[in-house]
Amino acid sequence: MEKSYLKTRHKIFVLLVVSLFAASCKKDPQIKPGPNNTDPANYATLGLYEQMNNTGARRIFIACSKLGDIATKNYGLVFDTGSTGMTIDATDIIPGSMITSNGFQFSGDSTVVSGITITSQKAVISYGGIDGAISEYGNLAYAKVTIGDGHGNITTPRIPFFLYYKVINLSTGAQLAAHSADVFGVGPGVSATSRSIGSPLSYFSLNSDITSGFRLAKFNSTNFLSSVTYTSDLLYIGLTTKDLNSSGFIMHPLGYNPFTGYSPNIPSSITYNGKTISGTILFDTGTPLTHIIEDPSATDNSAPLPTNSTVSITTGQGFTYQYTTTSDFNLTQVENPSYSKDNRTVFSIDFFLTNEYLLDYANHRIGLKNN
Known part of the structure; x- marks a missing residue:
């Protein structure tokens, strides 16, 4: 039976922009198999694509250049720390004759296409909240996935993901x-769509001196342009001893949820306008524009902080961060969770x-580092 699940975050740009990346002729793969020595390299290092649309929303994409045996059109999937599991449209990947508005056409428990x-196993993923919603309709699927492109790429083992055949705007139909709505969700735990689906980056077989996980270098603010712009060396797959122990990250152990597994939400204190509240924070590359502070004592359902407002946080493990709102960056909205139906404060891209x-992934921790 088809089941509907509400995804574990509600601050999502309703239409996820699809971007196609032409395969580069440049052959400079940034794949670095870790040698078995005292200072191994990360398993692989990849670049990502940055883009800003005409509303100022910023996106980070990862190229998907092959799915199973099919060379794709280098689809740009939203690289998302706020969700778990890959979702991708079946259009132009499997034969169009298999795709209808009511689902995939095949008999039996499964079929193999290229x-x-x-x-x-069918499911519906619902995104959105107070500002609108969309739903993806599809099935659990499995394949090897090549991420990256001519700048450098790597292929996963055969992994589970969500292959959808349509996505509907619930407000308009x-x-x-x-x-x-293609998403590359790298969060911890498992997808609410299926407990079979985890982060695509969690499935690599690594040497004993490399730990399952990834780190992100800080994004390049000057590369968020109207056209997608490749930025090298942003994603490091596989964690070294140096990453974990001597690179300045403050580690935060993750709580466990019996339904979705380990949670990316980090207990913190949040201060704005001279007021300090307790809450949990989701650090979410999939939220493209506005930080959302959830304050149960907020008098307005939803209100923006004025320009030049100062916001600071301190996590339970001692990571601190402060920013000032401007007209272009760090836009911040304060919501009452009784209105938003979500208790988590969300920090955007x-x-x-x-x-x-x-x-x-191996030790169920998130590391944060000021830079």
């Missing part, structure tokens, strides 16, 4: 364009412009 196994982020 190295992609599509199961009969309109079907959105193909590949408009702007946080990653001045800070580094690390996720240790």
Whole structure:
């Protein structure tokens, strides 16, 4: 039976922009297999793509250049620390004759198309909240996935993901364009869609001196342009001893949820306008524009902080961060969770412009570092 799940975050740009990346002729793969020595390299280092649309929303994309045996059109999937699992549209990947508005057409429990196994397990992923919502309709699938492109790429083992056949705007009932909601969710735990689905980056087989996880260098604010812009050396797959122990990250142990597994939400104190509240923070590359502070005592349902407001946080493990709102960066909205239906404060992609982020899948920890 088809089930509907509300995804674990509600601050999502309703239409995720699809971007196509032409494969580069440059052959400079940044793949660095870790040698078995006292100072190993990360398993792989990849660049990501940055873009800003005409509303000022910033996005970070990872190229997907092959799915199963199919060379894709280098689809740009939103690189998302706020969700878990990959979702991708089936259009132009499997034969169009198999895709209908009611689902994939095949018989039996599963079928294999060009190295992609599509199961009969159906689900609906719902994104959105107070500002609108969308739903993706699809099935659990399995395949090897090549991430990256001509600048450098790496192929995962056969992994589970969500292959969808349509995405609907719930406010209007309109079907959105193909590949408009492709997401590469790298958060901890498992997807609410299926406990079979985890982060694509968690499935690599690594040497004993490399720990399962990834770290992000700070994003390049000057590369958020109207056209997608490649930025090298942003994503480091596989964590070294130096990453974990001597690079300045403050580690935060993750809580466990019996349904979705380990949670990326970090207990913190949050101060704004001279007022300090307790809460949890999600550091979310998938939120493209505005930080959201959830304050149960807020008198307005939702209100923006004025320009030049100062916000600071201190996590339970002692990581501190402060920013000032401007007209272009660190836009911040204060909401009452009784209105938003979400208790988590969400820090948007702007946080990653001045800070580094690390996720240790093996030991269930998030590392944060000022830079």
